[in-house]
Amino acid sequence: MAQKRRHPLFLMPLTSALIILFSELGSLASAFQLVPNSQYRSIKHFRQNYDYRIGTNCKFCKPFTGTNSPNRLHMLHNIEVSSLLVDTAGYQDILSSTLTSAAASVVEAANSDKEAAEALAGPLFGASLFPYLAFLYFLDFKENDTPKGITVGFATCLLFVFLTIPAAIASQLLYGVSLADCDWLHGSAESMLTITNLITVLSFRQALRWKEEQQMKDDDGDNVLRMLPPPPSVVSYAPMISLVCLLTVLAAMTAIVPALFSVVDTHTPYLGGFLDLPPDWVSSFGNLRTEPENALTVATWIIHLTSLVEFLVAMGFAWKWADVVGNKRWKGITWGLLPLHSSGITACIYHLFYNHIPFLVPLQAFLTVFGNTTAAYAAYRLALSNGWKPPPISSFYFWTSSESMETNKDRTATTNEIIAPIELLPKEESPSLIGFEDLGDALSDDTDLSFVVKLFVGCAIASYVIKYAELQVDLFTSSSSLTLGFLFVFIPSALNAFKWYKRSRDPTFEGWF
Numbered sequence: 001m002a003q004k005r006r007h008p009l010f011l012m013p014l015t016s017a018l019i020i021l022f023s024e025l026g027s028l029a030s031a032f033q034l035v036p037n038s039q040y041r042s043i044k045h046f047r048q049n050y051d052y053r054i055g056t057n058c059k060f061c062k063p064f065t066g067t068n069s070p071n072r073l074h075m076l077h078n079i080e081v082s083s084l085l086v087d088t089a090g091y092q093d094i095l096s097s098t099l100t101s102a103a104a105s106v107v108e109a110a111n112s113d114k115e116a117a118e119a120l121a122g123p124l125f126g127a128s129l130f131p132y133l134a135f136l137y138f139l140d141f142k143e144n145d146t147p148k149g150i151t152v153g154f155a156t157c158l159l160f161v162f163l164t165i166p167a168a169i170a171s172q173l174l175y176g177v178s179l180a181d182c183d184w185l186h187g188s189a190e191s192m193l194t195i196t197n198l199i200t201v202l203s204f205r206q207a208l209r210w211k212e213e214q215q216m217k218d219d220d221g222d223n224v225l226r227m228l229p230p231p232p233s234v235v236s237y238a239p240m241i242s243l244v245c246l247l248t249v250l251a252a253m254t255a256i257v258p259a260l261f262s263v264v265d266t267h268t269p270y271l272g273g274f275l276d277l278p279p280d281w282v283s284s285f286g287n288l289r290t291e292p293e294n295a296l297t298v299a300t301w302i303i304h305l306t307s308l309v310e311f312l313v314a315m316g317f318a319w320k321w322a323d324v325v326g327n328k329r330w331k332g333i334t335w336g337l338l339p340l341h342s343s344g345i346t347a348c349i350y351h352l353f354y355n356h357i358p359f360l361v362p363l364q365a366f367l368t369v370f371g372n373t374t375a376a377y378a379a380y381r382l383a384l385s386n387g388w389k390p391p392p393i394s395s396f397y398f399w400t401s402s403e404s405m406e407t408n409k410d411r412t413a414t415t416n417e418i419i420a421p422i423e424l425l426p427k428e429e430s431p432s433l434i435g436f437e438d439l440g441d442a443l444s445d446d447t448d449l450s451f452v453v454k455l456f457v458g459c460a461i462a463s464y465v466i467k468y469a470e471l472q473v474d475l476f477t478s479s480s481s482l483t484l485g486f487l488f489v490f491i492p493s494a495l496n497a498f499k500w501y502k503r504s505r506d507p508t509f510e511g512w513f
Contacts, residue, residue: 152199319503
């Protein structure tokens, strides 16, 4: 008996769906005048011609094309996928040029219109929530032994997100501007991000100090393991949650008090601008450029810079925690957080150019989505290394019998016995670097309070330099070059990534910043 010829019919509905998708993209782009109408008509004609030919030859494609030709059954075995590829090859250039021109037009439109940029960034910021929830879930896996305060610190970022939304709505409804252009609301909202990173840094710091105090050296220079009770932030969520609540109330008051007891407008300075230098002093510095109305106050700059530095310190602590607990997957957390730090850099560069490069807003949103995804993947690998396993499918059904559940438990126990132990790292593998991420080591002898004070003082000095030094040149007050803004984001991000790469390859590498 002759063997019937088999055709990969499943490729036909898939290809048809892709063609429909491309034609709808062309329709959308044409509607917004992103591509010439002639290209759109070519794509539309291609779709119609392709639908007819496939629909008359494939009974499986009828639901997708709506064609009712009686000849399709006896022609079923005559169709060749190779002919489909030949026919579609001529349209690859059209599809490629359409998508390229559409992407270029979107970038150009977003960089020339703040509303278009924010509309493009909105869905990305919304989508970033889901991988971040996954990151928190895997990070807080019990067997990771993640200090509870660290989980609270990262989770506080959700509070920052939810409190930023009403601030952004208020700035748009009351003044018709974005949150970045309304300093008194902007500073209040961004202070929540500083609180988030501060809680994470303090929790890491307390946990590392506890681990180090457990492994003190005796008089002979030998390591002695001492059993010391852990600090409350290691074993309980409560201490850091209480601190978050207190700091959140203080941050909220910086917006509520001006709104209720003073006259505020679009460009009212955050905290009344009490840290800004008097205008008479600034004018005595020389021939400075006029500062735009939407310029950040010194206090708002301190908040932004402190968040960046705190995040770097937290990344350094995660790297060190890998050596302390002997699990290299914690270093993956540092790598996973890199795009999020670049997202913070992007926000600062956007303000450095006085919000004149709108496309940096969707770029920041993209880096946030990407960073949350890489952080979630890093936390997932960390959880796997500590024995996390996805629950069996049967556990999702309420009618699962008790016998089946016992079988699953036995299977899980058996599997756990044959898991290879994770690779342990020597405790002294990575010496301290000289960089922002190593401020925790440099200030390890300080109390938490003096550590925070020194951190804020350093960021305050940098904020004064940034705010008033950039008025010396026309570059920042007048330029809206997307290329220039991208370089300001890419160069420090690339150097930061390369520094961690060198550190992973050469523990003696001391970095540059």
